[in-house]
Amino acid sequence: MLEAGAILEQVRSANPLVHNITNVVVTNFTANGLLAMGASPVMAYAREEAGEMAGIAGALVLNIGTLDETVVESMLIAGKGANEQNVPVVLDPVGAGATAYRTRTARKLIEELNIAVVRGNAAEIANVAGRNWDIKGVDGGQGKGDLAELAITAAKQFNSVVVITGKEDVVTDGKAVYIIKNGHPLLTKVTGAGCLLSSVIGAFLAVENNHVNAAAAALAFYGVAAERAAGLAGGEGPGTFQVQLLNSLSFVSSKEINEKAVIMNGGGKHESI
Amino acid sequence: MLEAGAILEQVRSANPLVHNITNVVVTNFTANGLLAMGASPVMAYAREEAGEMAGIAGALVLNIGTLDETVVESMLIAGKGANEQNVPVVLDPVGAGATAYRTRTARKLIEELNIAVVRGNAAEIANVAGRNWDIKGVDGGQGKGDLAELAITAAKQFNSVVVITGKEDVVTDGKAVYIIKNGHPLLTKVTGAGCLLSSVIGAFLAVENNHVNAAAAALAFYGVAAERAAGLAGGEGPGTFQVQLLNSLSFVSSKEINEKAVIMNGGGKHESI
């Protein structure tokens, strides 16, 4: 059985260092979110130090939201440094499919590195996997198809856990499938809400070797925190919600997760856990 | 007659993709502001994708607040990609006049690209146009002269709509002149308030081909949102105001704009609309 609350407790106790090479839009929010939840964020981009920092971190998170050649080179150096030290790596292929460069770069990172978890919306995952799916900019577009089936196919292809987030979230390593039904629509009104989630997954991976369980627990935690934040924001709007999300990442307890998390096995047609 | 509320409705209905190549200080606030108002932000800087992203966007916003040679090259690539697809381009010449490099770069962008709207404070516009005006850092300094006359001259020189923001805002294409009297002094206490406004103008340009009307409507919307935010902040200070500004960008309705917008024609000595 998945003990999401217990993994959160481990994060808060271990205070893992999460090394982020992320986009310039979300750095501040990512760092504040990690601090609030009880992890220790660091950003380090230079090729001179990216490998060294990744090697001492508890997890490495690579996010291609504002990629360029220099940052991609640093991602490869950091990723290899992490792989050598068995530090788990999360990839967030922001906007894959929106431009050829993003799709190509996401695939290159998956080929050259050992990635523990790939997290994206359905369009991003589908585009990296070479499936047709609409995308508009960095927002997920409209696509058809069974999300669990897409996730399973991608997980096998990438040889990693795949997380597809949306109204419902899917987590799978290609065999076990979790569906997480927490969260709130206001998350789509805060830039970097998905990027921060990828880093939160990194913090959970740092303390839990079962990566599909760690990712599912992180999603449940984040979703419950978003629900709490929306309640506290009380209809004021996305500015207040963002502030309350940081507050909630700090305050949501393992007890609250265990009570409110809605984590389901992926259903009959997939292997159950 | 200018229907500011109707243009806002179009933005919220169309949810246009606004591609920003902007400074590292304001990326997060810009993205959150665009999301809050109902647009879809994307940042993409790499030469490998800047032109492709700009070509599929509804508007491109170029902001030189933390420019360097690499980003200027990307701005030119993106701008040409936008021009080819008739995607309107907004230029925010942050700090033009503060250093020779900024002034030179702003002029280069205006010469090499077809810019729909240039938005700045009086000092920035004057410096780009080669007029004397004091400037301190990136804040508008004290200058003398008729703002409408400065805006008209600059609009003719740049062959674009010019927006000068300050206590009162001026919008002109060199012939029609609008003066907008909305807004709040707390906007000067939030970094990137002007930068976000430039991106909001981009969102309005994406849905309205009359650029002078689109810009004036964007200013009225933003000013009314700031007034609402200041009322809700209730004297707490710039931190709370910033949060309430994001809330207000989400909540201000077309009805509220049409009631509260103070948009005047430029007066007797200029051609009226």
Place this chain on the structure above:
Amino acid sequence: MLEAGAILEQVRSANPLVHNITNVVVTNFTANGLLAMGASPVMAYAREEAGEMAGIAGALVLNIGTLDETVVESMLIAGKGANEQNVPVVLDPVGAGATAYRTRTARKLIEELNIAVVRGNAAEIANVAGRNWDIKGVDGGQGKGDLAELAITAAKQFNSVVVITGKEDVVTDGKAVYIIKNGHPLLTKVTGAGCLLSSVIGAFLAVENNHVNAAAAALAFYGVAAERAAGLAGGEGPGTFQVQLLNSLSFVSSKEINEKAVIMNGGGKHESI
């Protein structure tokens, strides 16, 4: 006697331009904090303008939190531009000791530039000074030893004022020692709280030639603002605290500082002021 409130009044009256070359995580928060307190922030990184901007600023703040070769080159250009115009320079050696590259770069900046104030946590200062001290990522680790003694040694070695922040803050020029006992633990839950403090010190240096007094006054001001913010946040969490910190930087008065600042001379074993 140190008149912290009087120096704050001077900052608010002079509205000094503070030029920051800082990390990508904290740019927005730094700019908003400086605006809130009454200073005028500017960020300028390009080698083409860094020296020119630094030369017209009231202070220059160099922060290596997300350094790379390009930004280090700009820091050296800006630092020399500042030194030529007698503009005081603050160095924040974020994460020195976490990677060899950061330690090496901090030392290089101290060797090649005339630095007025170096501010860091104990681990950062110790590592730059070549003393053993644990560090984890960019957070101060656990170390032993007398902080005042460490600060005095480092100040003599760097030939600058040294500020070590933590539960208590130490400020010294190698002779005079101040211990400041203001502040709040929630500051450790907001990313860039230390980085912003370095920029606030820059604003105080811009108006007060006695650098040890200016730094001590800045610490007292910032600590009192944090205490006020924590009171207003009322246990809501780090999101609300961050908003209230910006509000408090705007509202804390010279009278409130003079009443609440706890600034002590460094005690018997050091030279008193």
